[in-house]
Amino acid sequence: MSFVEYLGRVRIRKGQELLQLSDKDLHLIAQETGFANDYYFSRKFKQIVGVPLTVYRKQPKRIAVLMPHATVCLLAWGSSRCLASSACGWSRG
Structure with missing residues (x-):
């Protein structure tokens, strides 16, 4: 390249x-x-x-959370948790 x-x-x-x-x-x-x-x-x-x-x-946004304490921040931001095992992440809802 x-x-x-x-x-x-x-x-x-x-x-x-x-x-x-x-x-x-x-x-x-x-x-x-x-x-x-x-x-x-x-x-x-x-x-x-x-x-x-x-x-x-x-397209729906997906954010991978590598720090469990960030969950609260993402929920406050308006995200919803994705529970699918193959595409675990967050989507802004």
């Missing part, structure tokens, strides 16, 4: 985080992650992640 590819993946990962944890507009997320415009960000996102930005943003 070249440096340019690596940098693109890092930017997309940051974009994924912002899409899941904020309600910012796509053009702001594109700017914050170093893309020239939201069109290019959208194209690269789909190429790397495999789904369009809007579909990704609408």
